[in-house]
Amino acid sequence: MTGQIDxxxxxxxxxxxxxxxFTAAMTGVTALFGPSGSGKTTVLRCIAGLTRMQGRxxxxxxxxxxxxAFTPAHQRPVGYVFQDANLFPQLTVTGNLNFAAKRxxxxxxxxxxxxxxxxxxxxxxxxxxxxxMPAALSGGERQRVAVGRALLSRPQVLLMxxxxxxxxxxxxxxxxxxxxxxxxxxxxxxxYVSHDIGEVARLxxxxxxxxxxxxxxxxxxxxxxxxxxxxxxxEPFEESVLATAEITGHDPKYRLTRLICxxxxxxxxxxxxxxxxxxxLRIRARDVALATKxxxxxxxxxxxxxHIAEISAAPGAAHxxxxxxxxxxxxxxxxxxxxxxxxxxxxxxxxxxxxKSVTFDGRSIAQKQSG
Amino acid sequence: xxxxxxxxxxSIRLATVTTAxxxxxxxxxxxxxARSPRxxxxxxxxxxxMPLVLPPTVLGFYLLLALGPDGxxxxxxxxxxxxxxxxLVIGSIIYSLPFVVQPIRNAFEAFGEKPLExxxxxxxxxxxxxxxxxxxxxxxxxxxxxxxxxxxxxxEFGVVLMIGGDIPGETRVLSVxxxxxxxxxxxxxxxxxxxxxxxxxxxxxxxxLLLNRRPVRQGASA
Numbered sequence: 001m002t003g004q005i006d007x008x009x010x011x012x013x014x015x016x017x018x019x020x021x022f023t024a025a026m027t028g029v030t031a032l033f034g035p036s037g038s039g040k041t042t043v044l045r046c047i048a049g050l051t052r053m054q055g056r057x058x059x060x061x062x063x064x065x066x067x068x069a070f071t072p073a074h075q076r077p078v079g080y081v082f083q084d085a086n087l088f089p090q091l092t093v094t095g096n097l098n099f100a101a102k103r104x105x106x107x108x109x110x111x112x113x114x115x116x117x118x119x120x121x122x123x124x125x126x127x128x129x130x131x132x133m134p135a136a137l138s139g140g141e142r143q144r145v146a147v148g149r150a151l152l153s154r155p156q157v158l159l160m161x162x163x164x165x166x167x168x169x170x171x172x173x174x175x176x177x178x179x180x181x182x183x184x185x186x187x188x189x190x191x192y193v194s195h196d197i198g199e200v201a202r203l204x205x206x207x208x209x210x211x212x213x214x215x216x217x218x219x220x221x222x223x224x225x226x227x228x229x230x231x232x233x234x235e236p237f238e239e240s241v242l243a244t245a246e247i248t249g250h251d252p253k254y255r256l257t258r259l260i261c262x263x264x265x266x267x268x269x270x271x272x273x274x275x276x277x278x279x280x281l282r283i284r285a286r287d288v289a290l291a292t293k294x295x296x297x298x299x300x301x302x303x304x305x306x307h308i309a310e311i312s313a314a315p316g317a318a319h320x321x322x323x324x325x326x327x328x329x330x331x332x333x334x335x336x337x338x339x340x341x342x343x344x345x346x347x348x349x350x351x352x353x354x355x356k357s358v359t360f361d362g363r364s365i366a367q368k369q370s371g
Numbered sequence: 372x373x374x375x376x377x378x379x380x381x382s383i384r385l386a387t388v389t390t391a392x393x394x395x396x397x398x399x400x401x402x403x404x405a406r407s408p409r410x411x412x413x414x415x416x417x418x419x420x421m422p423l424v425l426p427p428t429v430l431g432f433y434l435l436l437a438l439g440p441d442g443x444x445x446x447x448x449x450x451x452x453x454x455x456x457x458x459l460v461i462g463s464i465i466y467s468l469p470f471v472v473q474p475i476r477n478a479f480e481a482f483g484e485k486p487l488e489x490x491x492x493x494x495x496x497x498x499x500x501x502x503x504x505x506x507x508x509x510x511x512x513x514x515x516x517x518x519x520x521x522x523x524x525x526x527e528f529g530v531v532l533m534i535g536g537d538i539p540g541e542t543r544v545l546s547v548x549x550x551x552x553x554x555x556x557x558x559x560x561x562x563x564x565x566x567x568x569x570x571x572x573x574x575x576x577x578x579x580l581l582l583n584r585r586p587v588r589q590g591a592s593a
Contacts, residue, residue: 050488073491074499080492086485090507099503103494153493 003027003060005157005191009046011053018042018053022215026060026157028205029183029190031221033197039213040193041083044159047191048080049073060156077107079150079188081160085142087134093145094130097121100152112154113188123185124148124178140171144178151186158190164199172199173362179203180367197238201225201282202366226323226330229312239321240284241332247277256357262329267301268360273367280366285321287359288333291352292343302355304331308347313337324353331355375560377540378548379567385456385544386524389463390471393520396464397471398513402501404472405479416476420469427466431533434462438534459535459542466530467523471516478512479505515582522575526568 008021018039024030032040045051049064050073057065064071087096101117121127124144134142143163150158163179164172176199183190183203194200200207201221208218209230217230224230225241245261255270261281273279294303306326313320320340324331331353335345345351404416422430438444438458444451452458482505490504506513528546535542537551545564552561 048492050491072496073488074494074496076492077494078492080489082485082489084485086489088486088489088504088508090510099490099495100493103499107494149493159492 005047005060005189006058007043007047007055008057009043009053009055011055013042013051016042016213018213020210020213020215022208022218024189024191024208024218025206026189029192029203030206030208031200031204032191032193032208032210033200034195034210036195037212038210040195040210041161043210044080044161044191044193048078048159049076050080075107077112077154077156079153079155079158081143081146081150081158081163083162084166085134085139085146087142087145087149089134091134092130093126093132093134093137096134096145096149097126097152100149104152104154112156113186115151115154117152120148120151123182138171139167140175143167143175147179147182151188155188158188160190160192162193162195165194165196176202184367197240198282198363201240201242202280202363226332238284239286239332239334240282241330243281243283243329243331245279245281247273247275247279249275262304262326264304264326266304266355267357268365269357271362271365273365277367281360282364282366283331283355284359284364285332285334287355288324288331289354290322290324290333290335290339290343290345291354292345292349294352295354298354300354301357304353304355306331306351306353308345308349308351311340311345311347324351326353374539375548375563378543378545378564381540381543382525382545385459385463386521388460389467389524390517390521392460392464393467393471394513394517397468397516397520398475398506401472401475402479402505405476419472422466423469427527427529428533430466431462431530434465434530434534438462453534454536454538454542456541459531459544462530462534463524463527466527467520470523471520474512474515474519475509478509481512482508511582515579518575518578518582522572525571
C-alpha cells in the first residue's frame with residue numbers, strides 16, 4: 001500500500017528465530033521497541049537489505065523484497081544510522097557527508113525528498129566539525145554526523161538503530177534536541193530502534209512492540225503506553241504515559257513553569273519553553289499516587305481529578321497498575337495491593353492523582369505533541 | 372663498469388613490471404579471498420601461498436616445462452617464453468604473488484563488514500564499494516604488498532636461473548649477475564652488487580615496518 005511500510009520476515013540467525021509481520025506508517029517516527037534480543041535490529045537490517053531473510057517487504061507501494069525478487073541494499077532509498085555511527089575512518093566529516101551527497105541521485109525515482117546540504121549541516125550543528133576526522137569526534141558528534149550523512153543520501157525512509165545507546169547521559173541529552181528538531185522539520189518517516197522507553201516516549205509517534213522475534217502489538221505511542229497488559233515488556237519502573245500540555249506561564253520567584261494538562265493546572269520545574277507552546281509530558285506510573293479525597297497540607301503540587309478507568313495486577317506482584325481517566329486523558333499509577341484494598345478502589349471510582357513536580361526533568365518533556 | 376648497471380636496470384624493470392601486474396591481479400584476488408563465503412577459497416589461498424614453501428628450483432622446473440617450446444606457452448608465439456624477459460615476468464608474478472596477496476587480504480579482513488554496509492546504505496554498488504571504500508581503507512596493506520612484491524622480485528634467484536638462464540640484457544638480473552661474478556672471480560663487482568643489495572634490503576624492511584606502524588586503528592569506540 002502507498003503511504004506505509006509493509007513487512008514480514010521469517011528466518012533464523014543461530015539460535016534466534018525471527019517471525020514477524022507488521023505495518024508502519026510512512027509519517028512521523030515509528031519506534032521498534034522491545035527488550036534486547038527481541039529482533040529489533042535484525043528487522044531493521046532486513047528492511048535495509050543488509051540481512052536477507054525469507055519474507056516480503058513493500059515500502060510506499062514498491063516491492064523491495066518478495067518471493068521472486070530482492071532489491072540489494074545499495075538500490076534501496078534508505079538512510080541507515082548505525083548504533084556506533086560507522087563513519088568512514090579515512091575521510092573527514094566533509095568527506096563522509098560528500099560520499100552520501102554524491103550518490104544521492106543514483107537511486108532516486110524522482111520521488112526522494114530534496115535535502116539541502118547547508119540546511120542539514122545547520123540542523124545538526126555540524127559546521128564546526130567539518131574538517132575533523134571521525135577519530136577526533138566525541139560519541140555524540142559522531143552520531144550527529146552519521147545522521148547527517150544518512151539524510152544527505154536523500155532517503156525515503158530513515159532507519160535508526162539505537163543511535164543513542166552507546167552514549168553517556170550527557171551526550172544523549174545533547175543529541176536528543178537535534179533528533180527532535182529533525183523529526184519535526186523533515187518530512188522523512190523514521191523507523192527508530194530502541195530499548196529505552198524514555199527515548200521512545202520522547203521521540204516516537206507510533207510504536208511496534210517486539211518480543212522474542214515477533215511483533216506483538218502496534219499503535220500510536222500514546223495508546224501503547226496506556227496499555228497495562230504490555231507492562232512486563234517495558235523496563236520495570238519505567239512504565240509511563242504521555243500527556244499533552246500547554247504552557248500557561250512561568251513563575252520566576254519559585255522557578256516553576258505552569259501548564260494546563262487535561263483541563264487542569266500542572267506545575268513543573270522551570271523549563272525553557274514559550275507561553276502557549278504545546279509539549280508532550282511523560283509521566284511515569286511510579287511517580288503517580290492516588291487519593292480518594294483532595295488532600296490538604298501536602299507538598300505535592302499537582303492534584304488532578306479523575307476516575308479509575310482500568311485496574312490490573314500481575315500475578316505474584318505486590319502492586320497493581322491503574323489507569324486514571326482525567327477528562328479523557330489517561331495517567332498510569334502504580335499502587336500497592338494493600339492501598340488498592342484499603343481505599344476500596346474499583347473501576348469508575350473517583351480519585352485524585354498526585355504527581356510530584358520534581359519528577360519532571362528535561363528528559364520527560366518533549367517539544368512535540370503527543371501522536 | 373657499464374656491465375654492472377645492466378643487471379641493475381634489468382632487475383628494476385622486471386620488478387616494476389611484475390609489481391604492476393601483481394597489484395592488478397593481487398588486489399581482486401585478495402578481495403575475493405577475504406570476502407567469499409566459499410569453503411574452497413582456502414584451497415586457492417594455499418595454491419597462491421605455495422611458492423613460500425616450495426624450493427625455487429621446483430617451481431622453476433615446472434615453469435620451464437610450461438614456458439618451454441613444448442609447453443603450453445608455445446601456443447602464444449610458436450616457440451615459448453623460456454629464456455625471455457616476458458618469461459621472467461610470468462615466473463616472477465607466480466613466485467611473488469603470496470607476498471602481495473597476503474598483506475592485502477589481511478588489510479581487507481581487518482576493517483570488516485561495517486564500512487561496506489554503511490557504503491551500501493548510502494547507495495554505493497559493489498564496484499563503488501571496492502574502489503572507494505575497500506581500497507582506500509586497505510592502503511597500508513596494499514603499500515606493504517607492493518614493497519614486498521617489488522623487493523622479493525629483485526632478490527629472486529632460483530626461479531630466474533631455471534627459466535631465464537643468464538642472457539645479458541634479457542635475463543641476467545642482479546642475483547644472477549652476482550653469481551656469475553663470483554664464479555668468474557670478479558670479486559670487486561660482486562662486492563658492489565652484493566653490498567648494494569644489503570643496503571636495499573635494509574631500506575625495504577624499514578619501509579615495511581614504518582608503513583605498518585601507521586595508525587590503522589581509527590574511529591575506535593566512544
